[in-house]
Amino acid sequence: MSRFAVESSCLPATPDALRALIEQRRAVRRFLDEPVADEILRDCLEQAVLAPNACNLQPWSFQVIRDPELRRRLVPVCLGQNAARTAPVLIAVLARPDTWRESCAAIIEQWPEPQVPEKIRDFYQRTAPFQYNQGAFGLRGLFKRVLYAFVGQRRALMRQPNSHAEMRLWAVKSTALAAQNLMLALQSHGLATCPMEGFDEVRLRKVLEIPRRAVPIMLLAVGRAAENGVYNPRLRFPLEQRVSWH
Known part of the structure; x- marks a missing residue:
């Protein structure tokens, strides 16, 4: 952990402080x-990779x-x-989207406890490879789409990613979260x-x-x-235009 991270861990996180940083x-x-x-830069990148991400495959x-x-x-x-x-x-x-295999192996290899829980080992050796492997030309993904369409009639299940295009989207969503962490970390400096x-x-x-x-x-x-780095005043649409409550 960096010196900056150690120092910041002693500070209470308050809604006002977070709002000020975001604003x-x-x-x-x-x-x-x-x-x-x-x-x-290293400190901020360390905070970036603390972002939540799908199956911790980073x-x-x-x-x-x-x-x-x-x-x-x-x-x-x-x-x-x-x-x-x-x-x-x-x-x-x-x-x-191309690093899921090595990430599965690295999680087991670098697990932060002496023993890797059996559920963790099973997930990264069996479940995750089945979920993320789309096969040559996406044929395995096509098979899974057909399988999930049939099984999904009986119960809820995770149906994506089941194509190379969906793998790209899967990776982009997690990476965007890390990018936001990175920007806020840099702003804090x-x-x-x-x-x-x-x-x-x-x-x-x-x-x-x-x-x-x-x-x-x-x-x-x-x-x-x-001094002239920000070109225009901030404009955000009212929440009523983008938020619905159920």
Whole structure:
């Protein structure tokens, strides 16, 4: 555990403190030319991977780009956005639908107790592989869809993911939770962020050599906010437009 995490664990978490942190977070488009300490970045990434995720398979990875030349090459990939041009750090946030096998094995290997509970071992050696293995050309997923359609007439069950497309969605959902943790952790250190979804994925893969089955979901610009970094006042729709109560 990092020094920052130890210190913060002594502080009470209050609704007001959390609200203040969330309200402070804005998408910042311009940054100061100041470096970000590796220790802070590591602390925030440690908090990012504490995010809840499906079956604890942690289907994410991060590429932290500090090298000035590599950041310069990413500016046109990000369509010339000011956030990419001025941020001293860029973080590629990747969903990883392709890592479930190694994660199943790693959970058993790295289990934090002397003995792995039999239920845990059985889940990661049998249940999870059945659930997440879609087979060659997705044929195993097709079989499971037919099977679940039949069994599901009698009882409720988990029907997804049962295709390669659903595996992508499965990984993206968990990775988005980690990305939000990451942004709030950086905000707690007084750093600003800008999650950029506007980028050329084909060129991004060439510049960063991203694994074929990894899914880039955002490039996160990180740094100290410049005075003119926030372009517009915040606008959120009233809850009544988006929330229903049952």
